[in-house]
Amino acid sequence: MNTTEILFFFLSALAIFSAIMVLISKNPIHSVLWLVAVFFAISGHYILLNAQFLAIVNMIVYAGAIMVLFLFVVMLMNLNAETEPQKNLWMKLAGVISGGCLLMVLVSLVRQATDLNAKKAMTTTGDIGLIKNLGKLLFSEYVVPFEITSVLFLSAMIGAIVIGKKE
Amino acid sequence: MTLLALDWLLIIEKLVLIAIIVFASLGIALYTTFAERKVAAVLQDRPGPERAGPFGLFQPFADGLKLIMKEEIIPNSSSKALFVLGPGLAMTAALMTCAVIPWGASVQLFGRTIDLQIADVNIGILYIFGVVSLGVYGIMIGGWASNNKFSLMAALRGASQAISYELAMGIALIALLMTTGSLSLKTIVEQQMAPGHLWNIAYQPLGFLLFFICAMAECNRTPFDLPEAENELNFGYHQEYSSMKLGFYLFSEYVNMIMSSAVMASLYFGGYDIPFFNEALLPQNIAALVGVGALLIKIVIFIFIFMWIRWTIPRFRYDQLMNLGWKSLIPLALVNMLITGAWILAKL
Structure with a gap:
């Protein structure tokens, strides 16, 4: 070993x-x-x-x-x-x-x-x-999915704020 | 020497280095508590501790002895394992930062070249970030395990404060990383030492200011010491703690202060670089030792500024704290990042 x-x-x-x-x-x-x-x-x-x-x-x-x-x-x-609620055996x-x-x-x-x-x-x-290779790959070959993911995150954040603000 | 195919000499070397750095940080932290009391005394026009030893120099040992001798009380209704774990975690997280800080250039000893840095990982800054974000657990676990409403409120406050200010800190760091192009602290320091290159503070003044404010918030120093606001929360997250467990919490704050000073000195003020002086003129070992001295002087200056601010500015209100973090620091950090990007683009 x-x-x-x-x-x-x-x-x-x-x-x-x-x-x-x-x-x-x-x-x-x-x-x-x-x-x-x-x-x-x-x-x-x-x-x-x-x-x-x-x-x-x-x-x-x-x-x-x-x-x-x-x-x-x-x-x-x-x-x-x-x-904690007790669940039954079944x-x-x-x-x-x-x-x-x-x-x-x-x-x-x-x-x-x-x-x-x-x-x-x-x-x-x-x-x-390693961060260097990962970054190069993310911003060349996979740039479209990467950007779409960031848009998704942004919309999720805005959604969370909208829901949180609602009375 | 081939047991487990490891370089045992390297491991021994690193263990010695870790022991030296950890004990040195604890020793400096010990005297930082003394310095804090003296600085407070000077700013409030009183003599400060002066009875124990010459100029009161043995005061920190007296304090430590007092804390160890006190009776240790673990509340009956607390969760005991977590209650003990809390202060230990706070201290561990504070000390773990020292692994990636370059404390000096390399020295030649017994025919080996020894780097005065425990680990030169190529994601050094992210590592610091990770450890800082783990520091929250010490406060949260301690506050919750005490089974005291005040402690819990203080713990939640501390955690939300740390998370809020980590964001602005991260964005301020991204601007710095855009100019350096490296995440390794050693590379960043060496870049600043290169002839014709100024310290990073010259390129990132706003970034440094933001980083400094956030570091103060992460260390829970006044004006950001909301988790231990006596007038609203009795004593804060460590209210139920006594004896050396309380000492660990208080002490980890000082270790945090030293580590964040070291990080700021390395990132923005050239680390172990001696200003207006070419280190290559000296023999290697002496240059390295003088460099360590230069870094220590920078750390001491930062610690003094921390104390100066603590004894000058009163504590924020909680809504002021959150407004400052989310509505001022984060937009400023974003603007700083955009300006840096435009500057880099213009330089190309």
Whole structure:
């Protein structure tokens, strides 16, 4: 086992453990904080793939902004374990079955996909994730989708303000 | 030396560097608390702490000892794990910034060239941005875990303030990055050291002003210390904290101040560059050490300005704070960015 493998397994274990803790934590605040830990582990994976820009943006946007807003909402609503509505057994069973089906479909897809089988993840060698190459690609080959995405964001922001202003 | 195929010498070198930088920052922070009390005393025309040791120089140790000796109280109805985690997170986030700051040029030691920077990543500024945005968690978790309404309100205030001012800070930084063309702090400092190139403050005066105001807000310094407004919130997000946990919160503010001073000095004031002097004339090691000294002097000047403002300007009201952030700083930063873009276009 070389260093990359050790780091990979450590980060994967951390991500899966934190994701499970998100689900089984009784307190919503704890769930949000475990989710932040998941994002950290995934950022670590990005760094292993030499995609430093993606890693840091994942941390700034998700851990630094979106999860803080989640915390805001949860703290202000003051959700507690006691006020959580109790779901009945059938609902839980239905959830387990549908979730299990989704997992099965995803796993079989990954196992059969020829695209994924032929290729291997480029750890610490690929340089497409560096900000220089990413920027050049975004502003040459993918400039139209990139600009359309920014227009979409702008309209979403204006929409949020309009909805928020309504009495 | 091939265990795990790592360069163990490099790891030892970096660990030593990390230890030196972290302990040096903590030491400077210790004396910053002393300087703060002395500066406050001078500005208010009183002697300030003078009893412990000559000129009161042992005062910070006395303060620290006092905090450690105090009884540690964890409120019964708090969530204990998070209550303990809060101050630790605040301190960690404050110290993590030091990893990408270039503290000096490289030195030759035992036949190795050692960079006085822990990690020269090519996204250095974004890393700082990420760490700053994580600093919010220390305040929010501490405030919420205390299970006190005042603490919670203060935590929410602190978080919304930090998020609001991060935006203006980011846009001010984009204008700077447009002129430098690099995200690596080391490259930015080296560009400013090059002959015929002025410090970035000459190209981005408005950008620096915006960045400075936002840095003050991010450090929760007066006039932006709304999260600890005693007259409305009793004591703020650390109201339930006692002993060294409270000390960690107070101390992380000073570490934050040092780190943001170091970032500002590196981005806008040439970092370890000595003004009006060609470093290449000196032997390498001496030049590097003098450079570190120059950076430290710049940091001290910034810290003094922080304190000067704190003891001069009263605290904002909350609506004033939000209006300043969203209605003045962000439009100004956008205009600054447009002007910079036009200037770069005209230069081509």
